[in-house]
Amino acid sequence: MKLTKGFWQTYKEVPNDAVVPSHQLMLRAGLIHRSATGLYSDLPMGLRVLQKIEQVVRRELNRIDCYELTLPVVTSAELWKQSGRWATFGNEMLRLTDRSGREFCISPTCEEPIVALFSKTVRSYKQLPVTLYQIRTKFRDEIRPRYGVMRAREFNMKDAYSFHIDPDSLRETYQEIYQAYERIFNSLGLEFIVVEADGGTMVDGDAKTHEFQVLANSGEDRVIRCTSCGYAANIEKAKSKRSNVEFDQSQQELELVSTPGRQTIEAVGEYLKIKPECSLKSLLYSSVSGTGADATEEIALLLLLGDDELNEIKLKALLGGDHIAPLSDGAIEALGLHKGYIGPAQLPESAQSRLRVIFDIAIEKDVSYVVGANQVDYHFRGYVPTRDGEGQWADLRLARSSDRCDSCDHSVEEICGVEVGHIFELGQKYTESMGVTVLNQQGKAVNPYMGCYGLGVGRTMAAAIEQNHDQHGIIWPVEIAPYHLYFALISKSDEINQLGVEIYQQLVDAGVEVLFDDRKAGPGMKFKDADLLGLPLRLVLGERDYKESGKLELRQRKSGQSLEVSPKELLPTIKRLLGELRGE
């Protein structure tokens, strides 16, 4: 491509609404354009990157017998009502009504449409297993879109769905896709880890899911990883043990102590001169199931060590409701409890009968803690869970970087990642709710098993930039660079200009993807643009040097290494360097 005929504009200044490097660089390098919050145009230069990512995805999926198709972007409410997700998806789903009042949504994901399609076309186990995928626009009306295309509302996702007659077949395909994802992200030159994750509203209960996390400081996801055995999980899901702490082993009587105005763990700890982990944090959460008149509410009193935090994802999984939220101040008072002084001991009648009490398993059962006394300005000292309390025990706490691995006892670390892929063993959730069956070998109708496998194309581009840039700009891995070579022409002589055009044409004919900077601009500007855009190689034909030595300069963006090359050696040298950069 010749820049004199191109549609490409770069920017010297950082737009003030971009905070992470990938977003800033994508805007500055003219890859994307913001249209509205969470809505972006992919400009020609950016689109080439996205298409290259898609190419790699297609190559690896086709290789394991996945078939590409497209489903409609706008889908009927009927489908979503069948599975129940018309209600549970909530405001994240962008809904529309057509001229005759029928309801639709812009698909946030496509389990329902694919299941509907499947049910109309597959009758027999002989047609299974099968894996179908598409790469299409999805829309999720995120409460807070941010970081450019990293968390956009409209985005392009590769979503694959597999169907199976039994769980073994599902596991087999899941494994194949898992490996294909590893090949995809390796091909793209990304450093990533695979972690255990929570399935959210996608799955029922404790179904198996894995996330592919590209390591990046600006990643929104927090991952807990064992430094020894390799265990890694999203913090939402992570199980880990606390490092040893010194508890108060004395088991005195339960003693009411005055703590005037002390409402926080910190304030109480300071006042009574105890460490935060020697008190118990009492949280009240409401879990609601169903909607409208059918809604049922359960209220839970959660006890955690004073310096631990609640993992709401774990809590939600435990309570099983559709929606959980901290109890409002008003609702707390209505139970006869007082914020800042809530505790598990001597609960008022009004609360006792309504509360489900749950202790976090990190709490030692036979040591003494300070807890709220359910009276304003008082706490209890000497609360011993097994002696004074009654309730369920469960894993509720949020893992921390100071923890130890649950299985091998080594220390864990917390790292940040960008979730570029997420794969799920869905099981029969959708085929059951939507009443889909196939005939098995015995001629009996059974609900097939499903898996689904997402991969964010735009997010992968952003993650690649997060991981590959420096102060001057992007440094594209060869596989996804919009072009291979930035060819800057620095000359005002017709003869050299003509030579530049010829070299450009030869390279293009030989299959090199060349961005030819034939603009009438100074060398400084061309070099700055080349660094900003970050193509793997930069070729310079300069009048001064060429007339002197008959050579061009070929420079690698990543290493900064450069070579003097004659026109004759050019093509083989470029091919060799690109091969090296690909790791061949």
Add this chain to the structure above:
RNA sequence: CGGAGCGUAGCGCAGUUUGGUAGCGCACCUCGUUUGGGACGAGGGGGUCGGAGGUUCAAAUCCUCUCGCUCCGACCA
């Protein structure tokens, strides 16, 4: 949805406190000189100051409402 902040030319910003003919840098256009790390000179185009209403002789500036955007939080495959 709660908290904070911002809307002035394509981008980055000043001007708003104290009302008085809308500015600067970059980018863009023309001519000339330049050509190895964002060149220089001269000339030029572009904004009903987010929108509506109000106060005033006079509003980017003061008041009311409204829309949009960003950040933090809550929420959320």
